[in-house]
Amino acid sequence: MNRREFLISTSLLSLCMGSGLSSAAHASEDEAVIVLGRQESGSAGYDPVRSTSLSMVAGLIYDRLVEQDADDQSYHPHLAESWETSQDGLTWTFKLRQGVTFHDGEPFNAATIAWWIPKFTGTENETMTSAIERVEVVDDHTVRFVMKRPEPNLIYNLASVNMGIPSPKSYEAAGDAGYGVTEAIGTGPYKLESFVASQETVLVANGNYAWGSDLTGNKGVPSLKRLTMREIPDASTAFLELKTGGVDMLLDIPTDFLPQLKAQPEIGFRGLPSYGVTFVAINTQIPIFSDMRVRQATALAIDQGAILKSVYGGAGKEAHQFLISTLAESKVDPTVEIHYNFAKAGKLLDEAGWVPGENGIRVKDGKPLKVKLWARADTEYRRMAEIIQAQLKAVGMAAEITIFDEGMYRAEFKKKDRELVIEPYSWTNANILDDFFSAKNLDGWNLSLWNDPKSEELNERAMHGSATWEERVANFRKYHEYLLANFVGVPIHEPAQTLAFNNTRLNLPAPLRMPFTLVDMTVK
Incomplete structure (x- = not known):
């Protein structure tokens, strides 16, 4: 729903707020x-x-x-x-x-x-x-x-x-x-x-x-x-x-x-219980984000709590891992959870050689720290993109927002020039990590273009190396922790229907x- 539709919708809704709820017109009770x-x-x-x-x-x-x-x-x-x-x-x-x-x-x-x-x-x-x-x-x-x-x-x-x-x-x-x-x-x-x-x-x-x-x-x-x-x-x-x-x-x-x-x-x-997670995928193959310190700084610059309050009015939960919180595989070591830390984000960019420049945007080797941020046309994702843009600017990263409708959004995934992508998913199983982060999906849902030998080994063990449910949970936790520790994306929000x-x-x-x-x- 775009902004104009939202304004019309709220106006229509306001018109009907004065009277009580009518009795439903049903043939029987x-x-x-x-x-x-x-x-x-x-x-x-x-x-x-x-x-x-x-x-x-x-x-x-x-x-x-x-x-x-x-x-x-x-x-x-x-x-x-x-x-x-x-x-x-x-x-x-x-x-x-x-x-x-x-x-x-x-x-x-x-x-x-x-x-x-x-x-x-x-x-x-x-x-x-x-x-x-x-x-x-x-x-x-x-x-x-x-x-x-x-x-x-x-x-x-x-x-x-x-x-x-x-x-x-x-x-x-x-x-x-x-x-x-x-x-x-x-x-x-x-x-x-x-x-x-x-x-x-x-x-x-x-x-x-x-x-x-x-x-x-x-x-x-x-x-x-x-x-x-x-x-x-x-x-x-x-x-x-x-x-x-x-x-x-x-x-x-x-x-x-x-x-x-x-x-x-x-x-x-x-x-209703949470049914998915919205996260920002980071293209790990482009020069800026090939440096894990920059990926980590990007992740720590994003304040999940502010987004929860401003975009969702407190509905749902902050997400600090890639899986919904009711899954056993989401119970990772707390030290690898991704939480907002503005001061540390700035220090990491300093260490990576990105120094403050004009208009507050950092530079390195004469090039500004500029990235592209993609989002869907839905109102919530537009607003989220604007908040993330402001949060990244606060640490010296300029994010240029591009909005795509649903059809174009999917088509653009096939091109590999993406940098930051706001992506929601609805899935209640740890196999979603395979979809989004396995190297076999580089031409599909692996929006981070993450391709790492150890990650593939952990993924294979999680997906196919378990005889029991308990083994599967343990293997997926290790895989999940490795992905978080490498900052292949930024968990943002766990929606509640x-x-x-x-x-x-x-x-x-x-x-x-x-x-x-x-x-x-x-x-x-």
């Missing part, structure tokens, strides 16, 4: 209308095997073997009642829940899993199951995965939204073109009634549901019998819909609007877990 957030919009369908962009709606249509709690990233049984792995990590055995049926009446059993896992071969989601050599059916409700190699991160993959299990009969009958659009059949608490891409999805409660996970209080049929999940790209329109009763809940609130909305007693708020809802109509249980909370939610 046991339904709700929910607006999906920016991260959840844009799904082309609900085929979990072939889709590369699935919203949380898929988590209501399909159950998974394992569920993950966003609060602490812990894993919980669901369609798998229990599981165990061999000491060498080469077999996983799952005991499956009995008495589960798909929306089409077909039974869920071990044969379902034996059919399902091979379906990922040749798809864009193949990496989810690529470590599995074969599936062995032990009995009707026990399966064993025989692995090609140890892969402790399989548990994370199995809890991912793409690992929702579809009905084999329905999937095969609908074919590639129809499945996920005209029908989507899982075992989940809701059934798909209709879907219009980029507009809305209508779900109705699964009347036979009786196998909720331990992440829900209600293990049976949802209290709300109908959910309409809408996509409204314009934030001001979405807020007006909430204000006038057209919708009951917004799943994502830009921080710009929070102060005004919090003045409304009829609107309730809940915070804010949910707004009509608190005169809806009861939301605590703690808030999405999408599982929608199964527990009731109407007042």
Whole structure:
């Protein structure tokens, strides 16, 4: 949203602040209308095997073997009642829940899993199951995965939204073109009634549901019998819909609007756990930043606390490492965390030979300390870029800001003339470090162009050298610490998604877990 759109949005919002929240116009009392957030919009369908962009709606249509709690990233049984792995990590055995049926009446059993896992071969989601050599059916409700190699991160993959299990009969009958659009059949608490891409999805409660996970209080049929999940790209329109009763809940609130909305007693708020990190990637291959002292000075010159306060109004957290704080792999040695230190930044630049020059900009060998700073066109990233520009100038570095829209931003990554890049990501797994800092991704997401033999060795050990989850965590911590110690980027902010809802109509249980909370939610 650009500045003009923001001003219009806040003006529209102000117009509707004088009156109370209207009663939602629903056909019955046991339904709700929910607006999906920016991260959840844009799904082309609900085929979990072939889709590369699935919203949380898929988590209501399909159950998974394992569920993950966003609060602490812990894993919980669901369609798998229990599981165990061999000491060498080469077999996983799952005991499956009995008495589960798909929306089409077909039974869920071990044969379902034996059919399902091979379906990922040749798809864009193949990496989810690529470590599995074969599936062995032990009995009707026990399966064993025989692995090609140890892969402790399989548990994370199995809890991912793409690992929702579809009905084999329905999937095969609908074919590639129809499945996920005209029908989507899982075992989940809701059934798909209709879907219009980029507009809305209508779900109705699964009347036979009786196998909720331990992440829900209600293990049976949802209290709300109908959910309409809408996509409204314009934030001001979405807020007006909430204000006038057209919708009951917004799943994502830009921080710009929070102060005004919090003045409304009829609107309730809940915070969702952090789901990613915004950081500044530093191009380690250009002459200025090939000197680690300059990279370190750049990192220490950026005040995360000031950005948290000025850009986000205190919403979210300061980030001092590259992973979200709820991950065990983020619990690094505190001495390698990156914190603002203005005095030390200046000393490092002095040591590197950059001396104060005219207009406060440092020089070395007659050349000024000037860099390019790239940012997306979104309001928050523009404002962040301006603050970082001022903070860098304070230590004698001139940063020239360039703003790109989403399409151009991605295209520019392929050119290697970038210097500083503000980059947000949404991911709750340590594998994101491989995406952003592995040398094999120099032509892709490795925005820092980081290419270091020891780093590659640590990355390989973290990604593929662990037989158990505990080993994986320890290996990723070492890799994470090495990246931080080499100042390949600057962690800035850990966003927290804010949910707004009509608190005169809806009861939301605590703690808030999405999408599982929608199964527990009731109407007042």
